[in-house]
Amino acid sequence: MGNLILPHSGLSDRPVDPRTLTVLTYNVGSGLALPDRLVPFLRESDADVIGLQEVDPAQADAITAGTTDIYPYQIVRGTGFSGRSLLSRHPIVFEDWHDLAAGRPDLHAVVDVAGNPVSFVVAHPPPPRFGRRGVVFQPETLAQIDRLAEIVCEAAPGVLLGDFNMTVRHPSYTILTRLGLVDAYRSAAGRGGRTFPLRPGKMQNVNHGMSWVPLPALTRVDYIWHTPELRAIDAWVNHGAGSDHRPVFARLAVPTPVTQSSSQDGGL
Secondary structure, eight states, X not given: OOEEXXXXXXXXXXXXXXXXXXXXXXXXXXXXXXXXXXXXXXXXXOOSEEEEESOOHHHHHHXXXXXXXXXXXXXXXXXXXXXXXXXXXXXXEEEEEEOOSTTOOXXXXXXXXXXXXXXXXXXXXXXXXXXXXXXXXXXXXHHHHHHHHHHHHHTOSEEEEEEOSOOTTSHHHHHHHHTTOEEHHHHHHOSOOOOBOSSOOOOSSOOOSOTTOOOOOOBOOEXXXXXXXXXXXXXXXXXXXXXXXXXXXXXXXXXXXXXXXXXXXXXX
């Protein structure tokens, strides 16, 4: 289980608007985004909810020590490539982990946004592999992506975010849209928003020594998906804090929860 951090003194004075959520997803590269750059980036992001992938132990310790005054609700698992985190200005009221692929746990949490529960799933399916048919996802990965979409749709309104190792041309992208999920960046900003690769990155089993060689970002593999109850007002990317990925932001409109009194009034 992750580490759920409860609120404490020294909370941020920034007003929280329950009608909108600024969401950030960022693959921090299992240590590539150095803690002394990552923490200031997160603090200055102005996001309400942050989902992180590939969080290593040093990054996790820095996040916990350096951001809890702004993000008092946190789930932080710093285990490298399998590391996931969710940071929130709003209360986290539910936490669960799904082991749908070996070494790739997916975090499911529910955030209470002014009385309106919004589900968040932080995911990072495995990359495609070389095979007889070229570079393709394994069947287990395709099943994982399908199940992640189901989890979010079943717990709507919901947000599915993370590094999916696929472009908009991949068949799984179409499957996610057919299941009813909306790509926030494409909906609000159109095409573009290339996030990867900014450098070769790290590998689990090979220390290739090339992690810091700069590369041009060629495509977008990082996504903020949401169910139709939410609406993307704006979306953007920026250079981030040194990972091999760029972070993706989206500002989402949140539906106002229907109270019992308003429902009764509407029936008169």
